[in-house]
Amino acid sequence: MTLGEICKNICSGGTPLKGNSEFYENGTxxxxRxxxxxxxxxxxxxxxxxxxAVKKTSAKWIPANCVIVAISGASAGRCAINKIPLTTNQHCLNMEINSNVAHYKYVFYCVQNQYNELLDxxxxxxxxxxxxxxxxxxxxxxxxxxxxxxxNVLDNFDAICSDLNIGLPAEIDARKKQYEYYRDLLLNFDPLGTVLAQASKQASNN
Structure with missing residues (x-):
């Protein structure tokens, strides 16, 4: 399915006029960006x-757990998930995922996995x-x-990779390569059952 098909709502944000103090001063x-x-x-x-600023400009609230993709300049193609409700500038494309169709974190991983395709x-x-x-x-x-x-599998590997207190730099690098290997296999579904079993077993052993 396309990203458009699995979203409840898609919007970009807005950048209030920088010179207008009422848009920024004491903002909460x-x-x-x-x-x-x-x-x-x-x-x-x-x-x-x-x-x-929200009332008078194109900046708008988006709910938590949207998949956000940067669409401009050097940041273009990078993605993130907002764990809090927030607003964004106009260079962010904000996708609210239909939870009846897809898990927002799964969509995030898929978009992250296709970063090079987005760059193209x-x-x-x-x-x-x-x-x-x-x-x-x-x-x-x-x-x-x-x-x-x-x-769950990718989150476990991500947690291991992100924990700077685990092992030596060489071990951390090995974990990152392992994470990328399983991520690519999982998202290519080839073959899904075998990959999930292997990845889950590997994650539990760690």
Whole structure:
């Protein structure tokens, strides 16, 4: 299915006029910029805007657990998940996933896995991504139970890779390569049952 087909809502954000103090001064609303989109989970933002900015500009609230894809410049193609409700600038494409069809974290992993494919879709002098091209990106959509198993396996490997207290740098590098290997196999579904069994066993042993 395409990303557009599995989303409840897709929108971009907006950047309130920088010179207007009423849009930023004493702002409390989290406002995400593309440089903060780095294949991560967003729990806070560096910048904030005001209620007035939301009312008077194209900046808008999005719910937690959207898949956010940067669509402009050097950041284009990178993705993230917002763990808090927030607003974004206009260079973020925000996808609210239909939970009856897909698990948001599974979609995140699929988009992350197709980063190079997204880079190939960049166009123009600045290397921007067209929103319609992102929405037309196809990902495999197995049952929700299979998606959840894949997410659990990849989350376990991700936790191991992210824990800087585990082992020596060489061991951490080996874990990253192992994670990438299983991620690619899982998302290619070849063969799914065998891969899930191997990856789950490997994750539990660690």
């Amino acid at each position: 609303i989290p406002w995400l 593309t440089q903060e989109v780095v294949f991560n989970e967003i729990t806070k933002t560096e910048c904030f805007i005001t209620e007035t 879709k960049k166009e123009g002098a600045r290397g921007d991504l067209n929103a319609s091209r992102i929405k037309s990106l196809k990902i495999p959509v197995p049952s929700l139970s299979v998606q959840e198993r894949i997410v």
